[in-house]
Amino acid sequence: MSTIHDLPEGTVLIAGGGPVGLILARVLSFYGVKSKLFERNETTTSWPKMDLTNPRSMELFRKIGLADELRKHGVPSHFDYNVLISTGLSRERPLTQWHLPSVDKFRKRIRETNDGTQPLEPWQRISQVIFERWLKGVCEDDPLIDLNYGFRVDAVEEDRTCVRTTVTNVKTGVSTTWRSAHVAGCDGASSQVRRSLNIPLEGGPIPARALLVHFKSSDLTRLHKQGRFWHIFFVGESGGFEGVIIAQDEKDTWTVHLFAPIDTKVEEFDPLETISRVLGGLYGKYEVNVDKILVSSIWTPHVAVARSWASQNQRVHLAGDAAHQNIPTGGYGMNMGIGDAFDLGWKLASVIEGEAGPGLLASYESERKPVAVRNVQRSREHFEVHGQLQRILAGGAPLCVDEDTEDGKDLRRQIHEYYQRHDGENRDLGIEMGYRYTSAVILRDGLLDRVEPPWSPRQYTPTTWPGSRIPHVFLSDGTPIFDRLGKNWTLLIFCDEDVGHQYLLCTARRLSLPLDQLSLSHETHAAGLFERKLVLVRPDHHAAWRGNVVGSLEAAETILRTVTGRLLPTGLNHDGIIRPQLA
Template identity: 40%
Template sequence: MRINDRYCYGWAVEGLVQYEDTVEVQIHDRVSNIRKPIRSPYVAGCDGAWSAVRKSLGAELEGGPMHRAVALTHFKSKDLERIHRQGRFWHSLFPMDPTTNNGSISGAIIAQDGKETWTVHDYLGSDYNADDVTAEKTVAQVLGNMGSPYPISLDEITATSIFTPTVANAKTWTSNHQRVFLAGDSCHQTILSGGYGMNMGLADAWDFGWKLAATVQGWGGTHLLRTYEQERRPVAALMQHWSKIHMMKLMGLSTAVRLDPVVIESMDEHGIALREEIDQYVQENDDQNQSFGVVMGYRYESSLAVLNEKVDVERAAPQFDSRSYIPTTFPGSRVPHVALSDGSAISGGFGKGFTMVAFLQKEAVAAGDQFQMAIALASFAEAASKHSIPLKSVCLMNETHAFRIWDACFVLVRPDGVSAWRSDSLDKVHNASQVLLQATGHSLPL
C-alpha cells in the first residue's frame, strides 16, 4: 500500500466510502492489528484481481475464470546442456498427446534471461491435488511433456504458486463522483497468451496518471477524468479478445497435427515430415508473437480527440489490422516513433505536458512559411499560457523522413504520447484555445 508517496508494508485496504469531494479509505495494519481511516481527494485502485477497492465500488466483473488451474514455478538453473537440448528458445509450449487427451497445452517454459532464470507453467487437470504439486516435480513433468519426466539441476526456487487464468472486465472502472478509479488487474484480467496483461496495466497508469495530474494541478477540465474509462476499457476488451484467439491457436496444434513423441525425434522421412508439419502450423498461427496492431495500432475514441474536418476526412484513420501496425497521427492514435536525421528519437524532444510538433521543409522556407509557422506556434503558446496548460513547441526543420510518416505540418501530442489534433496547413490553424480546451477535457466537441 502507498500513502503520501510512501510505501506502507503490512497495511491493507479493507474498504472505502466515497463522498462528493473526498474518499475515506479504511486501512488495516495486520502486524499491530490497528485499523484507521484515511482521507484523500482521489483513490487509484491498483490492488490486483481480488481488489478491495473494486468490491467497495460494487463494480461487477464480466467474464470469469478458465476451467484449468496453472502451477507456476520461477527458478534458477545453469543446466543449459539439458535445458537447451532442443536448442535455444524464448517461449517453448508443450502440447498434450491427443491420443490420451482431448488435445490442448500441457505446459510451457519461458527463458527470462536465457542464462539461468526460467519460468515454468504446468496446466493442471481439474482433479489435481495441491499437496502433490512441488517445484521439482512440476519442472520435470513439464519438460518431459509426452514422455517420462525430464529432471534438470535446479539451483534455486524463487517462487511458486497456483492460479486460475481469468478473462474478465469490470463493468465500470470509475465511481459515480469520479473520485475512485481502477487500473491494472483490479479492472481487467486476461490469459497469458500475447503478453497483454502488464502492457494494459502500464498503459492504464500512463493514461490515468497524466489526467489525474492535470486535474490536481488545475489545468485539466471537468470532462478529463471521465475519458479514462472511455479510452482504456475498449482497449482491454480488444486485448482480451485477441489473447483468447492466440490461446485457441496454440491449443489447436495437438489436434491439427498427429503428434508422436518417438517419431518427432526420428531422422527418417516420417520424422522430417512431422517436424515440417509442426513448423508449418506454428508459422501460420504465430499471432501471439506477431500481433503488432493489437499492441500499438488501437485508437482512443473519446471527446479528447480533436478532429480536423479537412485533414482527418481526407486522411482517415487506418483500418485496424491485428498483425500490422500502421503509423498514423490521426487523433487518438499513438504517435509514431521515428528517428530524426541526427539519430535521436522524435519523442526525446517531447515535454512533460502537451507538445506541439511542427514540421517545416526547405522549400517552404523560401515561400515565407517560416513566418506563418511562428505565428501559429505563438497562438498556441499564448492560448496555453492563458489556460495554464503546459505546452512545449518542437520545430523540426527539413526532417523529410519524419514528416512523411507523421503526415501533418502540426501535431499536438498529449503527455502520454497520443495525438490530440493535427493540421496540414500553416496559415489556417484552428482556434488554438478551442483545440487545447477540448484536448484537456474543458469542453466537448462542437
C-alpha cells in the same frame, strides 16, 4: 471506530504496491504530484508473473527517465529471445521455433528502418520479482512518494467532495481512515477497491488449471539440450500443448507451467515431478538437477474486464489487474497495466495542477477500457494457437511426429508451417503500439479525419490520425523525435509560414497549459510521416489534434479546451451525443 486523517491537498492515495501502483506513483512524481501508497504485503512479490516489458512500455519508461536503469536489471542485451516448440528435451531438436531478436538486434533494426513503423525502444526481458524490487527502491528514494507496506486497504467510500479509504495495519490490526480527493485502485485481481465500488467483472475463468513452479537450476547442459531459449512450449502425453518453461534470467532461474485437470488438488501437486513432466513432454519425465524451489502454486487463467473503471464521481479509478485480467500469452497483462498507470498518472496530475478539466480524467476509462477488451481477447487467441497442436496431431499416434518416416516428416512440416503462420504472440506491434484512443478529448476534423487509417494486429501503421501514438522517427541529426518532445504537451510545426500556431501558444499560456513548440520545418522526412503542418501531442505521445491552419483565437480556444477536458457535458440528446459548454 478508526482514526480519521486528511491527506495533504493534491496527494493521491494508491491502493496496491505491485508494479502498477509503483509506476503510477512514479508518473505522478514525474509531474510534481505526491502520493501515499498502501500495500498489504510487507515486501515485493516472489511470484514471476511478468517476464517481458514490451517496446511501448519501454517508450513510456524512457519518457520518465527509467528505461536505461531498468535494462541494467534485466536480461543482457545480446541474448536472443527464441521460442521453441518441442515434444520433450529428450529429443535432439525442437519441432520448430520463433526466432525473436535480442535487444541489440532489435535496436539495429530500429536504426535501419526509419519509416515510422518501428518503436523507439526494443523490448526487455525482466522477471517481475526483480522488476518490483528495483522499482520499489526507486520509489523509496523519491521524496514525493510515501510507501507503506504491510497495510491492507479494506474499503473505499466516495461522495462528491472526497474519498474515505479504510486501511488496516496487518501486524497490529489497527485501522485508520484517510480522506483524499483521489484514489487509485491498483490492488490486483481481487481488488478490494473494485469490490467496495460494487463494480462487477465481465468474463471470468476459462476451463483450465495450471501448476506453477519457480525454481533455481544450474543444470544448463540438460536444460539447453535443444539450444538456448526464452520459452519452450511442450507437446504433452495427451498429444496436445500441456506445458511451458520460461528462462527468467539466462543464468539459473526458471519457471514451468503444467496444465492439469481442473479438479487437481493442491495436495496432489509435487513441484519436482511437475518440472520433470513439463520438460519430458511426450516422453514421460526428463530429470534436471534442481537447486532450489522458490515458489509453487496452482492457478486458473481468467479473461475478464471490469464493467466500469471509475467511481460515480470520478474520484476513484481502477488500473492493472483490478481492471482487467487475461491469459499470459502475449505478455499483455502487465504491459497494459503500465499503460494504465501512465495514462491515469498524467491525467490525474493535469487535473490536480489545474492544467485540465474534469473531462480529461473522465477520458481515462473511455480510452483505456477498449484497449483492454481487445488485448484480453487477443491473449486468448494466442493461447488457442497452442491448443491447435492436438488437432494437427489428430489424436492418433503423436509419438510418430519425431520419427524419420514420411508421416513424421509430414507432421513436422505441418507444425512448422502452422507456427510460422501464427507467430504473433510477441510480434503483434499493432496490438502493442497501434491502439488508437477515441474519447471526448480527442479532436478530429470531420472532413479530413473521417477515414481511419488501416489497422492490423501485426503491424503498427505510422499515422498522426488523432488518438494514435505518433510515429517514432529519427530526425536529420539522428535524434529521436520522442526525445525532442516536451515533458507535457508539444505542438509540432512542420512549416515556416504563419499557420496560426501562435493562437494555440497564446491560448495555452492563458489557460495555464504547459505547451512546448517544436519547429521542424526542415525535417522533410518526418513531415511526410506526420501528415499535417500542425500536430498537437499529449504527454503520452498520442496525437490529440492535427491540422494545417488555426484561423483564430476562438478556434485555438476550442481545440485546447476540448483536448484538456474543459468542455463540460450539460446533457445528452436522443442520440447520446454530448452537448458541451466551455468550462
